[in-house]
Amino acid sequence: MTATTRRAGDVILKLDNISLSFGGVKALTDISFDVREHEVRAIIGPNGAGKSSMLNVINGVYHPQAGTITFRGEVRRDMNPHRAAASGIARTFQNIALFRGMSVLDNIMTGRNLKMKAHFLEQAIWFGRARREELEHRAKVEEIIDFLEIQHIRKTPVGRLPYGLQKRVELARALAAEPSMLLLDEPMAGMNVEEKQDMCRFVLDVNEQYGTTIVLIEHDMGVVMDISDRVVVLDYGKKIGDGTPDEVRSNKTVIDAYLGVAH
Numbered sequence: 001m002t003a004t005t006r007r008a009g010d011v012i013l014k015l016d017n018i019s020l021s022f023g024g025v026k027a028l029t030d031i032s033f034d035v036r037e038h039e040v041r042a043i044i045g046p047n048g049a050g051k052s053s054m055l056n057v058i059n060g061v062y063h064p065q066a067g068t069i070t071f072r073g074e075v076r077r078d079m080n081p082h083r084a085a086a087s088g089i090a091r092t093f094q095n096i097a098l099f100r101g102m103s104v105l106d107n108i109m110t111g112r113n114l115k116m117k118a119h120f121l122e123q124a125i126w127f128g129r130a131r132r133e134e135l136e137h138r139a140k141v142e143e144i145i146d147f148l149e150i151q152h153i154r155k156t157p158v159g160r161l162p163y164g165l166q167k168r169v170e171l172a173r174a175l176a177a178e179p180s181m182l183l184l185d186e187p188m189a190g191m192n193v194e195e196k197q198d199m200c201r202f203v204l205d206v207n208e209q210y211g212t213t214i215v216l217i218e219h220d221m222g223v224v225m226d227i228s229d230r231v232v233v234l235d236y237g238k239k240i241g242d243g244t245p246d247e248v249r250s251n252k253t254v255i256d257a258y259l260g261v262a263h
Contacts, residue, residue, distance in 0.1 A: 009037030100159030111176030
């Protein structure tokens with residue numbers, strides 16, 4: 001499946017005039033764009049363009065000095081990571097953030113934390129509601145393990161896995177939260193060609209089968225142009241392009257600043 005076969009819905013995330021500074025350094029300057037339900041929305045740009053800062057603004061790690069974020073019709077200026085997660089926004093990171101000594105299964109189970117209602121004592125004695133909850137959560141995790149084809153490593157400590165599989169486990173943990181929007185920060189960085197092809201397939205499957213909206217940072221332009229519905233381009237913290245892959249590919253400002261003649 002390609003981007004052209006999907007049907008994006010209404011705007012669910014809108015960023016208006018976002019500006020973010022650290023001391024005297026401007027990370028983002030007056031950036032506006034939106035994300036539509038069910039689409040794959042890519043954010044691209046050179047190193048230092050502000051891409052990860054933008055993801056951190058969306059899920060509340062950073063608080064912009066100016067601008068507003070509207071998610072599902074609600075304007076938010078005080079987003080934080082817990083509130084973002086509770087609202088259905090999940091995140092993977094450029095640097096893998098897994099518990100290396102824990103098994104794949106247990107790592108993915110941590111993605112269910114927000115959905116657990118049993119209190120600590122119930123969990124400690126594994127009785128009643130806690131027991132029922134854990135069985136339900138494990139069933140959901142096993143479904144994700146099957147979906148991402150990692151059954152053979154489900155009991156393996158994450159620290160023993162090759163990099164590409166660790167990235168897949170991190171995706172699985174994010175999916176365990178059943179997000180409506182998934183923020184992926186360079187999910188294919190450091191992968192070989194075969195691993196990238198697998199990850200592309202899984203990202204598209206997540207988008208299609210789960211209906212999850214994807215916001216993606218990626219440096220591989222072949223990947224971006226193949227799987228994205230729309231692309232926003234940042235350079236030195238400013239937006240220099242926004243549109244379909246074809247529109248961005250032919251944008252002279254983007255070519256001069258980022259893609260280059262060779263692309």
